[in-house]
Amino acid sequence: MEDISDVEIIAPNFKRRLSGVTSTIIQLVPVQRALGQKVATLGPGLPEALPHIGYGALLKLWARPRGRRLRVWHARRNVEMLPAVFLRDVLRMRLKIVFTSASQRKHSGWTKFLVRRMDAVIATSNRTAAYLDVPSTTIMHGIDTQRFFPATDKAAAKTVLGLPADRKIAGCFGRVRHQKGTDLFVDSMISLLPQRPDWIAIIAGRATPAHVAFENDLKDKVKRAGLADRILFVGEHTNIPEWYRALDLFIAPQRWEGFGLTPLEAMATQVPVVATDVGAFSELLSTGKDETGILIPANELAAMTDAAALLMDDPQRARLAGERGLARAIESFSIRGEASSIGAVYERLLSGA
Structure with missing residues (x-):
């Protein structure tokens, strides 16, 4: 438990179940601390190793932290904005x-009400910023290249996971549900694999109880196509970077996404990408002369199938796209760069600028 006197930034997480926001906090806070940002988390659902304060520490927010006039509360959900507004505006605590915001849809009136009361707003992409009615700073999510990096031996990377070393692998990672487009990936592989005996496909991710029937329908469809030994549902794994390193092609088939880190994780492991034009994918991928992958319209199975075929059937194009993706991830999307940019926002508020 951190001494609240030494905490300048509070990062609340008021949702127990693992989500993209929770994952962001887990990955970002250690990097922020390494950069000298005095951040501590608050709330459930986070690893014990993260610096943490208890709810009782909030009673001390009237007092200044050491060397500063105030603290910063960094909210990422409505449920985290509301208590901060109460602490600052009703209880008159020393907070900014x-x-x-990662949302790419029109905000509700309640969200707009809360957002207008923020001292600073960060958008995770330019597309997200366009949905905000207040000034914002665009800071895109970064990737931890200490965790996500290319395989030095692709065959060995496959073998360690029990996958065939002599096959090429197309992958789709994330929650198994309609919104994530898992069915589009499965349908595209059912179309492509019979003509490509050297390829298999894997789906890594969990179906929550509400989506188990959806997953079971997909498994039944794969069995009926006679491809149960080539389209594999491998479940959820904590060692997901190792699964990326086994891939030869990554497909992000989402129908909707707030930001979406999976294409970036694939790029950092030197894997070419096919991604739908949702979330921040169009800002992550390069599709011109420095191609890192192929961007396709959302919810269009034929486009996904055609794009995957292009990279499956052209090893040179796929290799170059993977190499460029790695370079782009390192140069433009490091998690250290994200933490530094967020730190600059904090500093403006902490210094009263």
Whole structure:
């Protein structure tokens, strides 16, 4: 438990179940601390290793932290903005509030009400910023290249996971559900694999109880196509970077996404990408002369199938796209760069600028 006197930034997480926001906090806070940002988390659902304060520490927010006039509260959900507004405006505690928005849809009246009361707003992409009615700073999510990096031996990377070393592998990672487009990936592989005996496909991710029937329908469809030994549902894994390193092609088939880190994780492991034009994918991928992958319209199975075929059937194009993706991830999307940019927002507020 951290001494609240030494905490300048509070990062609340008021949702127990693992989500993209929770994952962001887990990955970002250690990097922020390494950069000298005095951040501590608050709330459930986070690893014990993260610096943490208890709810009782909130009673001490009237007092200044050491060497500063105030603290920053960094909210990422409505449920985290609301208590901060109460602490600052009703209880008159020494707080400034930052909100990070990843949403790419029109905000509700309640969300707009809360956002207008923020001292600073961060958008995770330019597309997200366009949905905000207040000034914002665009800071895109970064990738931890200490965790996500290319395989030095692709065959060995496959073998260690029990996958065939002599096959090429197309992958789709994330929650198994309609919104994530898992069915589009499965349908595209059912179409492509019979003509490509050297390829298999894997789906890594969990179906929550509400989506188990959806997953079972997909498994039944794969069995009926006679491809149960080539389209594999491998479940959820904590060692997901190792699964990326086994891939030869990554497909992000989402129908909707707030930001979406999976294409970036694939790029950092030197894997070419096919991604739908949702979330921040169009800002992550390069599709011109420095191609890192192919961007396709959302919810269009034929486009996904054609794009995957192009990279499956052209090893040179796939290799170059993977190499460029790695370079782009390192140069433009490091998690250290994200943490530094967020730190600059904090500093403006902490210094009263």
